[in-house]
Amino acid sequence: MNEFNESHDTGSVREFTVSDADAGPYALTEGPDGALWFTLVHRGAVARRDPDDGLVTVHPDGDGPTVITAGPDGALWFTEYRAHRIGRLTPEGDYASFAPRTPGGGPFGITAGPDGAMWFTLSSADRVGRVTVDGEVTEYPAPGAFPSALTTGPDGALWCTLNQGNAVGRLTTDGHGTAYPLPTEGAGPVGIAAGPDGALWFTEIGAGRIGRITVDGDITEYPLPDPAARPHAVTAGPDGALWFTEWGGGRVGRITVDGDITSYALSRTDCEPHGITAHDGALWCALETGSLARIEVRP
Template identity: 45%
Template sequence: MSITEFVVADPGDGPYGVVVADGGVWTTLVRSGVVARIGEPGRRFDLGAPGSRPSVIVAGPDEAVWFTRNGDDRVGRIGYDGAVSEVTITGAPYGLCVGPDGALWCTLMNTDEIGRITVDGQVSTYPIGTTGAFPAMITATEDALWFTLNQGNAIGRMTLTGEVTTYPLPTPAAGPVGINAGPSGVWFVAIIAGLAGRITPDGKIEEFALPSGSKPHAVVATPGGGSWITLWGAGAIARLDADGNVAEQHNLGEDSEPHGLTIDTDNSIWTALEKGSLAHLQP
């Protein structure tokens, strides 16, 4: 596995989310209120709001990237034509995904809700039914949304009509954060307990131990039934096979602090490093 780094920001800017879209790689700079794109052409989009905290970024269904701004209660949009816009949604939006209905769905950390935003800017919110649960990341399957409850120590499932089922984790106070749906189930990681897990559509949960001190943050499922995970505490990225075993691990350097990650069309991996760069892992 070869690793190439692309510097996109000063270390204090904090690259956070990452997505491949429109022939380039996009990242949010959480500490400076900027979204950057590498590729041809490379561009920087200053949101004009340094405290906006752009975080999770996804490719939308409408020739645009969308991203949460949990510092100022907005979800932003940048069209592939360069047009920048935003939608206001109260509650500190953080996790974001495209739902099976073609809308954008986000977690609202401070209000214990899930938000829905259509591509034309219509907003709806749905309570998760648990107070103080701190919903974090969110992912979509063909019929539902799945999300981590960081302080609720559980995985939530919401139908497109807002019905919620909650599945407590076997490990107490695990601190689930990242989540991503794959062919073998929905993968998640718990940053406090240092574990990865997988939940099936009927709610069965398996947990898998990770190296001590790893503090896993984000996860993306692979076509083969496994997953890639950023090990924020260890400054590394790891691949788990379909049985939950650590198949490989790659160090990204001291103080790299990897956060978001995504799989490219060629199955290579991109991850955002808080030290100011994007790392590209290729076979």
């Protein structure tokens, strides 16, 4: 499948159509091969965008592939929310999947852990799972309700958002969990990422805020200019700032570690930006309406 023509260009934001509007680009990551890999959640596929010519190759693998990330074994790992499985895809296109121990758990977030394994959330089962690169699965109780995104923290623990518990959770690699309640009721945290300042940064989709939590559990919240922005995913950028998607307003936001906020408009307010990642010196986000957006990082 070849990349379609560029559909939107404002100088700092460029958009590329990569699928039909109903395929649903959802999350994306830079692969071990230097390409941009993304999930097509409604089509049941994982796709690759070549960094040189923009060619898009679609792998029809997975049922409801959702969040995707690179693993320590040179493969791409992703959650299959509808199939309740964890998928693995090599850059060459070899696919395998693994079943968590808890059926119907609704795997969502996934990250490479500090121990050489992949860690994932089972949102519907309030559990966090671990799968080795050989497919051995272990599970632990989550420290709160509906664990969503997760990431490895600078302290060697796993940190996750507890969307329905209105908290951020910390889980050690031996399964000991701690929850840190958020100051704002109904915050509904979703995305989380390790920041360049030794803290964890997360989105509050229900409160229109970006949060910061230290490894000691101290929390700071930063209200966005648009309270209805519904921030979704967040990632560390190559410029020392945090970047996030504003699902409710069709924008990409940037926040410095000091709390200064900038926003970049996408082509449509209803383009539904979800996942975001740094790639090739820029920020890229997946628009569920069928495109990938590239946001230039300026000095």
